[in-house]
Amino acid sequence: MIKNYLKTAWRNLLQNKATSFISIAGLAVGICCFLLLATYLINELRYDRFHQKADRIVRIIQNHKSPDYNEVNTIAVTPTAPVPVFKQQLTDVEDGVRIIDYSDMRPAIVQFGDKLFKEKNVLMADGSFFKIFSFKFISGDAGSALGNSSSIVITASTATKYFGADNPIGKILKVDGTNNMMVTGVVEDVAEYSQIKFDMVGSYAMMPRSLIRKWDSANDYSYLLLKPSADRVATERKINTYLDSLYKNDLAAGEKIWYNLEPLTSIHLYSTAGGLEPSGNIKYVYILGIVAVILLVLACVNFLNLVTARSAERSKEIGVRKVMGAQRKQLFFQFITEAGIITLVSLIAGVVFASFCFPAFSDFSGQALNFNTWNITWLVTAILGLFFIVTLLAGTYPSLYLSAFKPVVILKTKSTGAAGGNTLRKSLVVFQxxxxxxxxxxxxxxxxxxxxxxxxNTGMDRSQVMVLDIGGMPFNNLEPFKNAIAQNPGITGATASYNSPVNVRGGYSINSADGKNSDFNLPVTAAPIERNFIKTMGMTLVAGRDLDLGDEQQVRKDSLRQYSFILNETAIAAMGWKPEQAIGKHIGLNGRTGTIKAVAKDFNFSSLHQKIEPLVIFPEYDWFGKLLVKTNGKNTAATIAVMEAQWHKFYPNSPFEYHFLDHEFEEMxxxxxxxxxxxxxxxxxxxxxxxxxxxxxxxxxxxxxxxxxxxxxxxxxxxxxxxxxxxxxxxxxxxxxxxxxxxxxxxxxxxxxxxxxxxxxxxxxxxxxxxxxxxxxxxxxxxxxxxxxxxxxxxxxxxxx
Amino acid sequence: MLSLQHISKYYQVGGNKNFVINDISLDVDEGEFVSIMGPSGSGKSTLLNIIGMLDDPSTGYHYFVDQPVHQMKEKQRSALYKQYIGFVFQAYHLIDELTVYENIETPLIYQDVKGSERKAMVADMLDRFNIVGKKDLFPAQLSGGQQQLVGIARALIAKPKLLLADEPTGNLNSKQGEEIMELFRKLNKEDGVTIIQVTHSEKNAEYGSRIINLLDGRVESSKKF
Incomplete structure (x- = not known):
C-alpha cells in the first residue's frame, strides 16, 4: 500500500512541476533559513560552555555609586587585590585568576629572530589561568605552563606564524623589546565562542603590578572558581561585607562600592558591563529565534495553501479512490505521505542550501558557523524533528481536508467540490x-x-582622519615625527591623544571644585590630549577659549603643574553650572588641579547606544596612545607612503599600521x-x-x-x-x-x-x-x-x- | 438482492422541498440487468448513487443483500459496498497518475488483498479484456473505448455481485458503445453479475432485462422482457 502511495505521490510531484517547484522551493528556503538561524543561536548559547568548570566560574564586576552623580558606574574590571585576597580569605573560593588585556594597553610588539609582529591579542594571566579555563594543550602542561614569571603560552597558529614547523617549546619571544619570554605551551586556537580570546597568554607575574595588592585603580579582569558547594549569591554577600569594612574609612557619605559575581556562561548574552570583548545580546537571540520559527511556519503555510488550492485537481482522484473502497484513513495517509515526500526533498535541498550559505552567513554574523557547530546527535534529532514537524504542520490540514471530500459531489459535477477552504487560504495569505x-x-x-x-553629527569631524597606534613609540620621538610628516601637503593636521576620540574610556572623578563640599565627587570620563586637539577634530567650544602654548607649557613642567581643563556641556550641567559661569573655576581631577579653560559642545565619545556623559579633556604630555592625522583626502596613497617612511625612522622595529577613524566609529x-x-x-x-x-x-x-x-x-x-x-x-x-x-x-x-x-x-x-x-x-x-x-x-x- | 422502499431525496429550497427522487420503491433480484432511462433531471443518476451508497436518501428504507443500509454507519456501509459493488462512469474516472495495471489493482489494495494474489487477479483481468499489452500505459495514452474497458476491468476486479454503470457509453462512439454493451450482456449472462445502468439510449437500454423510466423523480413506467 505504501508503495502505491509513494508512486502516486512521486508521479504527482513530477506531473505538476510548477506547483511542486513552488512548494519545494518555499519549504527548502524556509528550512535553510531555519537551520542557519538555529546554528547561529546554538553558537550563541554554547558560548563559554566548553570550559569543564564553566558552571563554577564567575567574573567579578565592580559597581561604584557616587553621591554626586545619580548613575551607578559599573565596570568589568577590578583592582589587583580582590582575587588573591578572596582566594585566601573566603572558603567558597577555590581558585581565581586575574587577566590583563596587555595588547589593549600597549602595542605588544613581539619579535623572534627577524620576525616582528604587532600582536593584537595578548593577555597576561595568573598561573591558575589554564587550571580554571579549559583550553586544549597541544604541547606543554596546563598546570605549570604559566608557573614562571617569564613563561608564555601561544596558540597553534601563532606558533606557526613565528616558528613555522619548528618545535616552539623553549623558544624565546621578545615582547616590547625588553621582556624575554619563553614559550612553555601551545594550545589549540581559541574558539570563536569564547569570551576570552587570545593569541598569546603571558605570565601575570611579568608585570610590575603583580607585586602590589591594591584596592584602587581597576584594570584586571578577575575570574573566580567557586567550590562546588558554594552558592554564588551567598559568596557575593560575603564579598560585599568584606568590602564594606575595607572601604569604611575611605568613602564619602553616600558613596558606595560593591561587587557582583556574574556566572561565566551568562556574561556573553546578559552582561552589560563590557569586558574582554563586546557582549552579545539576549534580545537578539530571542528575536532571531522567533524569526526562525516564523520563517518555517511561513514556508509550511505556503505548502498548505498550495495543496489545498490544488484540491480541485485532486478531487477527481479522491472521488474515484473512495468509490473504489478507500477509507478516509487510507486517503489521509496517502496525502500525508505526499507531504512527507515533498518535505523530504525540501529538507535535502534546504540542508544543501544551508551548507552553501554557511560561509556567507558566517561573514554576516561574524561567527564561524557550519554544521560542526552542532553536536551530531542534535543535528540528526533536529533534522528528523524538522521532517516530522514540517510534514505534520504542512500536511495534516490538507490531508484532513482532501480526504473528507464526498465522492458523489466530486464525480457528479465537473467543477470543484472545493468551494470551502477559501477563507482559510485567504487568512493564510494575509498572515504571510x-x-x-x-x-x-x-x-x-x-x-x-x-x-x-x-x-x-557627533560633534566632531571624523572624515579623512587616520589613527596611528603610538603607545609604544619613544615619547620624545613623537614631536619630531609629527613635524616630519607635517611637511607633507596632504596632511592638514596631527594631534595625539590618550584614547581614540570615538572611544574615550578613562575613568576619573572630579573630586574638588570651587563652591562644592570637600567630599564632592563626580565620576567623569577623561583623557589627556594635545593642545591642538579641539581644532584638529573640528569640535566646537560653547564658552571659553581653545588651549594655547601657555597651557601646554604649564603642564610640561615637572612640578606644580597647572592644568587647563575642557569640560563638555554635560559635565558642566552635572556640576550645576552654566557654561559661562564655569570658565575660570578651579577643579581637581584625580590629583590634577587647575582651572576650566573652555566648555566644549557635547560630542559622542563612545557608543551611540549611550547618552553623552560628563567628559573632561586636558593637555598632558606624559603618554599618548593614538596619533590622529587629518589628511585632505587627496592622493592618500602617497601620504601614507610618506608617513610609513617617517614611521620607520622614528619608531624602528615596529610595523606601520593605521586605520580610519570613520571605520573605527562604524565598528562600534x-x-x-x-x-x-x-x-x-x-x-x-x-x-x-x-x-x-x-x-x-x-x-x-x-x-x-x-x-x-x-x-x-x-x-x-x-x-x-x-x-x-x-x-x-x-x-x-x-x-x-x-x-x-x-x-x-x-x-x-x-x-x-x-x-x-x-x-x-x-x-x-x-x-x-x-x-x-x-x-x-x-x-x-x-x-x-x-x-x-x-x-x-x-x-x-x-x-x- | 436490492430493495428500496419509499425512497425520497429532496433539497430544501426556501420553504419548499425540491424533490429529486420522490417516493420510489424498487426491487432488483440477483442476475437482473436493469436499465434506468429518463430525461435530464429526472433523477436517474441520483437513484444510481443512492443504490451505490455514494449518496444518502432523505427518507425511506434501503436493503441490500437483506441488510438495512439506511441504519448502517459509514464504516459498515463502506465494508458492504467494497465487497459487493463495482462502479463504471461515463467519464471513466481513471486515476491519471496510475498506469492501466495500477488502476485496476487499486481496489484490491483497499481491500487488503495480498500482493501475490493481486498480481494474479490483475493479470487474469488484463488477459480477459485483451489489454495485456497496454498495462504500462497511462490513461491519457488510451482511446475512450479503451479507457472505459479499463474502467470496467477495475470495477470487476474485486468480483462484485452488482455492477452500477452511469451512462457507460455516453462518451463513446457507437461502435465502441456497442462493444461495451456486448461485454455487459456477457457479464450478466455468463458470470451472473447483476447490472444496473443509467442510459439515454433506447438501443442500449434494450440490452437489459428490465427498463425503468423515470420522470421528475418518480417511476413512470417499468417493463420486463
Whole structure:
C-alpha cells in the first residue's frame, strides 16, 4: 500500500512541476533559513560552555555609586587585590585568576629572530589561568605552563606564524623589546565562542603590578572558581561585607562600592558591563529565534495553501479512490505521505542550501558557523524533528481536508467540490503578508536608524582622519615625527591623544571644585590630549577659549603643574553650572588641579547606544596612545607612503599600521549593522515565500473563476476590467495585512529603538512605503495570472464538457 | 438482492422541498440487468448513487443483500459496498497518475488483498479484456473505448455481485458503445453479475432485462422482457 502511495505521490510531484517547484522551493528556503538561524543561536548559547568548570566560574564586576552623580558606574574590571585576597580569605573560593588585556594597553610588539609582529591579542594571566579555563594543550602542561614569571603560552597558529614547523617549546619571544619570554605551551586556537580570546597568554607575574595588592585603580579582569558547594549569591554577600569594612574609612557619605559575581556562561548574552570583548545580546537571540520559527511556519503555510488550492485537481482522484473502497484513513495517509515526500526533498535541498550559505552567513554574523557547530546527535534529532514537524504542520490540514471530500459531489459535477477552504487560504495569505510587511517596515526603520547613526553629527569631524597606534613609540620621538610628516601637503593636521576620540574610556572623578563640599565627587570620563586637539577634530567650544602654548607649557613642567581643563556641556550641567559661569573655576581631577579653560559642545565619545556623559579633556604630555592625522583626502596613497617612511625612522622595529577613524566609529555599531543586514536578508526571504504562496493562490483562483471570466468577456468586459477584478481580490488581502502589520511593526521597532540613546523618530512614510512595496510586489505576482486569464478565449472556458 | 422502499431525496429550497427522487420503491433480484432511462433531471443518476451508497436518501428504507443500509454507519456501509459493488462512469474516472495495471489493482489494495494474489487477479483481468499489452500505459495514452474497458476491468476486479454503470457509453462512439454493451450482456449472462445502468439510449437500454423510466423523480413506467 505504501508503495502505491509513494508512486502516486512521486508521479504527482513530477506531473505538476510548477506547483511542486513552488512548494519545494518555499519549504527548502524556509528550512535553510531555519537551520542557519538555529546554528547561529546554538553558537550563541554554547558560548563559554566548553570550559569543564564553566558552571563554577564567575567574573567579578565592580559597581561604584557616587553621591554626586545619580548613575551607578559599573565596570568589568577590578583592582589587583580582590582575587588573591578572596582566594585566601573566603572558603567558597577555590581558585581565581586575574587577566590583563596587555595588547589593549600597549602595542605588544613581539619579535623572534627577524620576525616582528604587532600582536593584537595578548593577555597576561595568573598561573591558575589554564587550571580554571579549559583550553586544549597541544604541547606543554596546563598546570605549570604559566608557573614562571617569564613563561608564555601561544596558540597553534601563532606558533606557526613565528616558528613555522619548528618545535616552539623553549623558544624565546621578545615582547616590547625588553621582556624575554619563553614559550612553555601551545594550545589549540581559541574558539570563536569564547569570551576570552587570545593569541598569546603571558605570565601575570611579568608585570610590575603583580607585586602590589591594591584596592584602587581597576584594570584586571578577575575570574573566580567557586567550590562546588558554594552558592554564588551567598559568596557575593560575603564579598560585599568584606568590602564594606575595607572601604569604611575611605568613602564619602553616600558613596558606595560593591561587587557582583556574574556566572561565566551568562556574561556573553546578559552582561552589560563590557569586558574582554563586546557582549552579545539576549534580545537578539530571542528575536532571531522567533524569526526562525516564523520563517518555517511561513514556508509550511505556503505548502498548505498550495495543496489545498490544488484540491480541485485532486478531487477527481479522491472521488474515484473512495468509490473504489478507500477509507478516509487510507486517503489521509496517502496525502500525508505526499507531504512527507515533498518535505523530504525540501529538507535535502534546504540542508544543501544551508551548507552553501554557511560561509556567507558566517561573514554576516561574524561567527564561524557550519554544521560542526552542532553536536551530531542534535543535528540528526533536529533534522528528523524538522521532517516530522514540517510534514505534520504542512500536511495534516490538507490531508484532513482532501480526504473528507464526498465522492458523489466530486464525480457528479465537473467543477470543484472545493468551494470551502477559501477563507482559510485567504487568512493564510494575509498572515504571510503580515509577516512580510512587518519585515519590510522593520528593515526600513533599522536601515534608517543605521544611516542616521552613520551620518549623525557627533560633534566632531571624523572624515579623512587616520589613527596611528603610538603607545609604544619613544615619547620624545613623537614631536619630531609629527613635524616630519607635517611637511607633507596632504596632511592638514596631527594631534595625539590618550584614547581614540570615538572611544574615550578613562575613568576619573572630579573630586574638588570651587563652591562644592570637600567630599564632592563626580565620576567623569577623561583623557589627556594635545593642545591642538579641539581644532584638529573640528569640535566646537560653547564658552571659553581653545588651549594655547601657555597651557601646554604649564603642564610640561615637572612640578606644580597647572592644568587647563575642557569640560563638555554635560559635565558642566552635572556640576550645576552654566557654561559661562564655569570658565575660570578651579577643579581637581584625580590629583590634577587647575582651572576650566573652555566648555566644549557635547560630542559622542563612545557608543551611540549611550547618552553623552560628563567628559573632561586636558593637555598632558606624559603618554599618548593614538596619533590622529587629518589628511585632505587627496592622493592618500602617497601620504601614507610618506608617513610609513617617517614611521620607520622614528619608531624602528615596529610595523606601520593605521586605520580610519570613520571605520573605527562604524565598528562600534557593527552588531547593529549585522542585525540590520540579517533583517534585510530575511525580509527578502519572507517576501519570496509569501509571493510563492500568493502566486499559487492566484493560479488556483483564476482557474476556479475561468467560467466567470468567460461569461464576463462574452458580456463585453475588456481585459483591464478583468485584470482589475482578479487583482483587486488579492490586493485587498495585502491591504488588510498592511493594516494589521503596521502597528505591530511600529511597536516592535519602537522597542528596538529604545536601545539607542540617539535614535530616529519613526515617520509615517515608512508605513506608506512598505505598504506600497507589498502591494506592488503582490500585483506583479498576481498580474501575470490575471492577464493570462483575461486574455483567454471565452469559447474554450464556456464549452460545457 | 436490492430493495428500496419509499425512497425520497429532496433539497430544501426556501420553504419548499425540491424533490429529486420522490417516493420510489424498487426491487432488483440477483442476475437482473436493469436499465434506468429518463430525461435530464429526472433523477436517474441520483437513484444510481443512492443504490451505490455514494449518496444518502432523505427518507425511506434501503436493503441490500437483506441488510438495512439506511441504519448502517459509514464504516459498515463502506465494508458492504467494497465487497459487493463495482462502479463504471461515463467519464471513466481513471486515476491519471496510475498506469492501466495500477488502476485496476487499486481496489484490491483497499481491500487488503495480498500482493501475490493481486498480481494474479490483475493479470487474469488484463488477459480477459485483451489489454495485456497496454498495462504500462497511462490513461491519457488510451482511446475512450479503451479507457472505459479499463474502467470496467477495475470495477470487476474485486468480483462484485452488482455492477452500477452511469451512462457507460455516453462518451463513446457507437461502435465502441456497442462493444461495451456486448461485454455487459456477457457479464450478466455468463458470470451472473447483476447490472444496473443509467442510459439515454433506447438501443442500449434494450440490452437489459428490465427498463425503468423515470420522470421528475418518480417511476413512470417499468417493463420486463
Amino acid at each position: 503578508f503580515i509577516v512580510s510587511v512587518f519585515f519590510i517596515i522593520s528593515t526600513l526603520i533599522a536601515g534608517n536608524q543605521l544611516k542616521y547613526m552613520q551620518n549623525l 555599531f557593527k552588531t547593529d549593522q549585522r542585525t540590520g543586514s540579517i533583517l534585510q536578508a530575511f525580509t527578502l526571504v519572507t517576501i519570496f515565500i509569501s509571493c510563492l504562496g500568493l502566486f499559487g493562490l492566484a493560479v488556483f483562483s483564476t482557474r476556479q473563476r475561468v467560467k466567470e471570466i468567460g461569461i464576463r468577456k462574452v458580456l463585453g468586459a475588456n481585459v483591464m476590467s478583468i485584470v482589475g477584478l482578479i487583482s483587486s481580490d488579492f490586493l485587498k488581502l495585502v491591504l488588510i495585512a498592511v493594516i494589521i502589520s503596521s502597528p505591530l511593526a511600529w511597536y516592535a521597532m519602537s522597542a528596538w529603538l529604545q536601545d539607542f540613546a540617539y535614535r530616529i523618530d519613526i515617520s509615517w512614510w515608512v508605513f506608506l512605503l512598505a505598504g506600497g512595496m507589498a502591494i506592488l510586489i503582490a500585483f506583479v505576482t498576481v498580474g501575470y495570472q490575471s492577464f493570462k486569464a483575461a486574455l483567454s478565449n471565452p469559447v474554450k472556458s464556456l464549452r460545457s464538457e
